Amino acid sequence: MATGKLIMLAAGGTGGHLFPAEALSHALHAKGMRVVLMTDTRAAEYAGSFPAEAVHAVPAATPSGRSPLQKAAALFAIAKGTFAARRIIRQVKPDVVVGFGGYPTVPPVLGASLAGVRTLIHEQNAVIGRANRFLAGRADVIATGFAKVGGPTEAQQAKCRHVGNPVRPAVIEAAAHDYDPPGEGKIRLLVFGGSQGARIMADIVPPAIQLLTEAERARLTIVQQARPEDDERVRGIYETLGVPATIAPFFKDLPAQMAAAQLVIARSGASTVAELTVIGRPALLVPLPGSLDQDQAANAAFLEGVGGAIRILQPEFTPRHLAAELSKLIAQPAHLTTMAANAKSAGIPDAADRLADLVIATAHTPN
Numbered sequence: 001m002a003t004g005k006l007i008m009l010a011a012g013g014t015g016g017h018l019f020p021a022e023a024l025s026h027a028l029h030a031k032g033m034r035v036v037l038m039t040d041t042r043a044a045e046y047a048g049s050f051p052a053e054a055v056h057a058v059p060a061a062t063p064s065g066r067s068p069l070q071k072a073a074a075l076f077a078i079a080k081g082t083f084a085a086r087r088i089i090r091q092v093k094p095d096v097v098v099g100f101g102g103y104p105t106v107p108p109v110l111g112a113s114l115a116g117v118r119t120l121i122h123e124q125n126a127v128i129g130r131a132n133r134f135l136a137g138r139a140d141v142i143a144t145g146f147a148k149v150g151g152p153t154e155a156q157q158a159k160c161r162h163v164g165n166p167v168r169p170a171v172i173e174a175a176a177h178d179y180d181p182p183g184e185g186k187i188r189l190l191v192f193g194g195s196q197g198a199r200i201m202a203d204i205v206p207p208a209i210q211l212l213t214e215a216e217r218a219r220l221t222i223v224q225q226a227r228p229e230d231d232e233r234v235r236g237i238y239e240t241l242g243v244p245a246t247i248a249p250f251f252k253d254l255p256a257q258m259a260a261a262q263l264v265i266a267r268s269g270a271s272t273v274a275e276l277t278v279i280g281r282p283a284l285l286v287p288l289p290g291s292l293d294q295d296q297a298a299n300a301a302f303l304e305g306v307g308g309a310i311r312i313l314q315p316e317f318t319p320r321h322l323a324a325e326l327s328k329l330i331a332q333p334a335h336l337t338t339m340a341a342n343a344k345s346a347g348i349p350d351a352a353d354r355l356a357d358l359v360i361a362t363a364h365t366p367n
Helices: 015-030 068-092 103-114 130-136 169-175 198-211 228-241 254-260 270-279 295-305 319-331 333-345 351-364
Strands: 006-010 034-040 055-058 096-099 118-123 141-144 160-162 187-191 220-225 245-248 263-266 283-285 309-311
Touching: 006 015, 006 068, 006 103, 006 351, 015 034, 015 270, 015 351, 034 068, 034 103, 055 068, 055 103, 068 103, 096 103, 096 351, 103 118, 103 130, 118 130, 118 351, 141 351, 169 254, 169 270, 187 254, 198 220, 198 228, 198 319, 228 245, 254 270, 263 270, 270 295, 270 333, 283 295, 283 319, 295 309, 319 333
Parallel strands: 006 034, 006 096, 034 055, 096 118, 118 141, 141 160, 187 220, 187 263, 220 245, 263 283, 283 309
Antiparallel strands: none
């Protein structure tokens, strides 16, 4: 039984924040630490399987650019959540609180700071997000997923420690499978977009495949995430073209699917980029537009910069442009193999252990 320090992880909102927290929890348990989770009331509904001895839920909200009334309600929820978090933290007495970004982590980290408990925030993206930017001045330590992160002040930069982005055990398992060079054989194309990207993949990828020559299409097999309302349309196009395709609304075994792929088309969230680098797969990345931070664009630029991906901004993500990129890659399969190796070279498979060591060191540092 774990008898070490008690670590409180703060994560919620989306899987993109919960996945690295889950990976860290496994690493902390392996080092003899105890772990509890604090999350927002929405994420608490599906956090039952999270590897923690207890899950505490507090109110949270995102004060985005909506009406003044909605913004005021969101700020009230954050304030309410902060005092609730402080009360729980005083009862639970964690040695350190670790936040994973996003507004659901503001109440726990702010509550910890008000309760005199040490805090560490982890920034997954290549640009610091608004919630972490707000918390950065109060945090004792800032762990980063990328070596260079845009946004922190000079004083905050001094608190930054590069550890990488923790990935789930399933990703480490998938990373054991070497890249299968396509040569002149089949190219297995994996397409996914997550909760905010599956629709555009359904709108763009099948028409792009239609624009390829018959010989190019004969080289492809496709595994694609598509929402239920898009399934029939996507499936029908591939059937008409005679392209073998597996269509599903969600892949529980996404790391294994990624390992089996010769090319990935996806968004460029921090978790996706981390998994691509640890597993080592070439990608065409389409950053989610509209973010004030443009974090996905920065993430994709990093992977493109090391030669592991091709970044396509959404205004340029048309069937014709995508077909042209696919045509070039199909004609140069050796380039895919090079991209895979470049992506793998940028991976940090032990990021969870690195972060766990930093968390434990922070917990042992007196206030």
